Amino acid sequence: MKHYITSVLLAALTVAAALSFTACSDDNDAGEAFFTVYDGSNAVDSYNFDYTAADTTVWNKAKTLVVRSNRPWKLVPQDENGWLRVFPDEGEGDGLIRLSRTLNNKPDTRTLTYKIYLDGKDSGKTFTVTQTGAEPYLKGSATSFTIARTGGENQFTVITNVPYEYSLKGKDTSWLTVTRSTADENVLLLTAGENLSGDDRTITLHLQGTGNYAALTLDIPVTQLSTIFFDNFAWMGINGIDTRAGLSILGWDTNGESGARFDKWTDDELAHGWVSRSTTCYMRPGFFKLGKTGSGGDIVSPKIDEIAGTMDITVSFQAVGYSSAKGALDDKVLYVGLLGPGKIVGVKGAGTADLNQSCSYVDADGTTPLTLTGCACITLTSDNNFNPTTDPDGLLIWNKPVTKYSVLIAGATSETQVVMIGGAFGTALKTIGQGKNRVFIDNFTVRAGLASND
Numbered sequence: 413m414k415h416y417i418t419s420v421l422l423a424a425l426t427v428a429a430a431l432s433f434t435a436c437s438d439d440n441d442a443g444e445a446f447f448t449v450y451d452g453s454n455a456v457d458s459y460n461f462d463y464t465a466a467d468t469t470v471w472n473k474a475k476t477l478v479v480r481s482n483r484p485w486k487l488v489p490q491d492e493n494g495w496l497r498v499f500p501d502e503g504e505g506d507g508l509i510r511l512s513r514t515l516n517n518k519p520d521t522r523t524l525t526y527k528i529y530l531d532g533k534d535s536g537k538t539f540t541v542t543q544t545g546a547e548p549y550l551k552g553s554a555t556s557f558t559i560a561r562t563g564g565e566n567q568f569t570v571i572t573n574v575p576y577e578y579s580l581k582g583k584d585t586s587w588l589t590v591t592r593s594t595a596d597e598n599v600l601l602l603t604a605g606e607n608l609s610g611d612d613r614t615i616t617l618h619l620q621g622t623g624n625y626a627a628l629t630l631d632i633p634v635t636q637l638s639t640i641f642f643d644n645f646a647w648m649g650i651n652g653i654d655t656r657a658g659l660s661i662l663g664w665d666t667n668g669e670s671g672a673r674f675d676k677w678t679d680d681e682l683a684h685g686w687v688s689r690s691t692t693c694y695m696r697p698g699f700f701k702l703g704k705t706g707s708g709g710d711i712v713s714p715k716i717d718e719i720a721g722t723m724d725i726t727v728s729f730q731a732v733g734y735s736s737a738k739g740a741l742d743d744k745v746l747y748v749g750l751l752g753p754g755k756i757v758g759v760k761g762a763g764t765a766d767l768n769q770s771c772s773y774v775d776a777d778g779t780t781p782l783t784l785t786g787c788a789c790i791t792l793t794s795d796n797n798f799n800p801t802t803d804p805d806g807l808l809i810w811n812k813p814v815t816k817y818s819v820l821i822a823g824a825t826s827e828t829q830v831v832m833i834g835g836a837f838g839t840a841l842k843t844i845g846q847g848k849n850r851v852f853i854d855n856f857t858v859r860a861g862l863a864s865n866d
Contacts, residue, residue, distance in 0.1 A: 446480070446482055447479070448479070453723075463544055464515060465514050465515040470499040477510075477511065478507075479503065479509055479595040481503075481516075484504040485528060486501065487525060490524075496513050498510070498511055516543045516545050518545050519546055525541075532635060548573060548628060549628070552569070552807075555632065556632060557634045558637060559604050561639055563604040563636065564603070571598070576625075578600060578618065582616055584820075588602060602634065604636050605809045607636045612637050616634065617631070626754035634864070639858060640725070641784065641857070645699050649695065655676070656671040661698065662806040664798060669694050674691060674695075686712065686714060690837065692838075698854065701850060701851070701852050701853075707838055707842075708838060708840065714829070715827055718858075722824070724820075724860075727830055728816065728859070732797060732810070732837055733792050733796050733817060734798065734848070735853070738800075739799070741797055744763075745834070745835045746835075747769065747771045747790075748832055749771055757822045757862070759866075760818040761818060762793045763814070764791045768785045770784065771784045771789075771837065772784075772817070784833075792809065796815055820862045822862070
């Protein structure tokens with residue numbers, strides 16, 4: 413019985429509301445045509461957004477404005493519109509409209525004006541929406557750049573929202589040429605011949621905004637080494653592969669990472685000679701990542717043909733620890749071992765390093781157990797990790813001396829390969845420490861001789 417009475421009451425209220433709305437609409441139909449937009453209690457003929465976005469597909473994230481009118485109305489944009497959505501853009505009588513917009517990453521303000529039509533005729537009124545631009549910026553994908561002794565073409569990415577020009581500065585800039593990529597105007601191609609000078613050589617890549625943004629400048633030191641072997645992993649990245657879209661230089665951002673896993677590398681990428689015996693080695697733009705939660709990743713260097721006979725060598729690299737977007741840190745242990753001839757006799761760098769350690773691994777088939785002996789077990793320092801708070805661009809960490817390590821190897825040959833493992837190989841990591849030990853590696857260098865181990 414209560415259900416029946418409630419239903420009758422609701423029906424009566426619905427009829428009353430309908431009669432009330434009809435009466436209101438009848439009142440609005442009388443007199444001179446009008447159309448007014450309200451933001452709260454204020455009548456407005458324009459609205460201004462900041463540069464940020466509001467998802468055009470999510471109703472409740474849009475800006476809601478009230479329309480009061482006594483005629484059928486329509487909002488007609490007067491320019492090309494790829495950034496603003498007004499919904500609905502036509503109606504009859506009173507109602508609500510919602511405004512949503514895309515991110516304005518450019519520093520320039522953009523404006524879109526709508527003509528207001530009433531009863532199908534231009535009312536002479538307009539409604540204008542403005543979105544301010546983002547702060548102008550000019551940055552690079554790295555704060556310095558290194559080229560191998562053998563030279564070749566290298567990609568450097570400029571991260572900017574302003575037009576810019578580039579030039580080279582230094583006593584001798586003849587050994588390096590810079591051109592823009594035809595595929596992406598913010599990718600610069602740095603091309604050098606082989607460095608036969610016997611010494612490293614450095615010049616400066618100078619970037620400067622143009623027009624209103626001439627005050628924005630950036631200097632990037634570019635060094636070409638004279639070493640036996642060097643890889644800055646500039647060939648790693650999205651490389652036109654859709655499944656890697658969004659692949660980031662930010663250590664805590666895993667977008668696109670599954671498409672950059674070792675078993676997804678292309679033939680051209682594999683041709684660089686780097687190999688992983690796990691599925692938890694991932695490329696990033698210009699460096700690589702070892703491991704994921706619960707699984708330790710690995711990487712094996714190419715054999716280095718430039719090592720003549722038996723040599724003592726120093727292998728240098730940068731290693732950085734992981735941080736989540738909220739600042740949670742992983743363990744920071746990196747094992748360095750050898751396949752083939754040679755013995756690790758020392759380690760230079762911050763943190764601690766224990767020699768003559770063993771680490772479980774697998775053979776080249778990826779399944780047969782193998783124990784690496786004579787490894788160096790390096791523990792990174794407490795401040796050696798990405799930091800989303802103090803370094804939101806993920807660039808400053810690579811400038812810190814604590815990221816640089818050198819491993820001294822006696823008796824290496826052209827058959828020697830260097831192995832790096834984050835914490836422990838594979839799922840064995842689950843039972844060690846936090847079970848999380850992600851490490852990022854960049855700038856792998858091999859020089860003749862043993863560096864001083866002061």
